[in-house]
Amino acid sequence: KAGVTQTPRYLIKTRGQQVTLSCSPISGHRSVSWYQQTPGQGLQFLFEYFSETQRNKGNFPGRFSGRQFSNSRSEMNVSTLELGDSALYLCASSLVVGPGSETQYFGPGTRLLVL
Amino acid sequence: QQQVKQSPQSLIVQKGGIPIINCAYENTAFDYFPWYQQFPGKGPALLIAIRPDVSEKKEGRFTISFNKSAKQFSLHIMDSQPGDSATYFCAANFGNEKLTFGTGTRLTIIP
Numbered sequence: 001k002a003g004v005t006q007t008p009r010y011l012i013k014t015r016g017q018q019v020t021l022s023c024s025p026i027s028g029h030r031s032v033s034w035y036q037q038t039p040g041q042g043l044q045f046l047f048e049y050f051s052e053t054q055r056n057k058g059n060f061p062g063r064f065s066g067r068q069f070s071n072s073r074s075e076m077n078v079s080t081l082e083l084g085d086s087a088l089y090l091c092a093s094s095l096v097v098g099p100g101s102e103t104q105y106f107g108p109g110t111r112l113l114v115l
Numbered sequence: 116q117q118q119v120k121q122s123p124q125s126l127i128v129q130k131g132g133i134p135i136i137n138c139a140y141e142n143t144a145f146d147y148f149p150w151y152q153q154f155p156g157k158g159p160a161l162l163i164a165i166r167p168d169v170s171e172k173k174e175g176r177f178t179i180s181f182n183k184s185a186k187q188f189s190l191h192i193m194d195s196q197p198g199d200s201a202t203y204f205c206a207a208n209f210g211n212e213k214l215t216f217g218t219g220t221r222l223t224i225i226p
Contacts, residue, residue: 033213033214042204042218042219043159043216045215048213050211055211056211056212058213090158092158102147103149103161103164104149104161104214105161106151106158106159106160107158108158109157
């Protein structure tokens with residue numbers, strides 16, 4: 001089975017621009033979570049989508065948004081980019097067959113640099 | 116607030132030694148405790164995970180020890196190798212809640 005894929009892998013933007021990142025989960029996985037990873041803050045949860053609905057949300061401003069499509073693919077959008085948005089953005093997918101906790105599998109990430 | 120505290124921040128061990136990374140949690144509702152390994156430029160990869168109904172789980176050279184009463188769990192790497200040099204993250208969650216990650220431990224295994 002192919003793993004989680006993320007595109008693009010690297011991105012350079014300037015302040016004020018917006019960016020869209022894409023994530024394709026492992027085939028059959030219905031949940032997609034997004035994380036921001038920075039050296040200072042570690043891994044911080046952005047949001048989780050399950051069956052096209054946002055199920056969990058972290059403490060990030062409204063400039064960060066996401067969505068999930070019927071095929072479970074997900075996109076994350078950041079508007080009005082700030083220098084502090086420079087980070088590795090990670091997507092993780094999980095199967096979800098019941099109410100219990102399940103393993104999350106991470107993609108390689110998208111490295112975003114805001115100049 | 117759900118928190119997972121991880122220590123040490125960095126660790127240097129000689130090849131063949133047994134690095135130990137510790138995590139402590141506060142939320143007694145947590146019922147799933149995975150460890151992730153991350154190499155530079157890569158996403159975290161699941162290493163091993165444990166649920167609170169067992170006190171220890173071993174997979175290859177990696178062992179999780181779990182102490183429910185102390186709300187602590189730790190990762191041991193037996194016969195460590197230079198290829199184990201990476202950043203390790205502990206995490207915890209319950210049900211459909213988000214994973215809460217520790218701050219990470221940068222492990223260096225020297226030959």
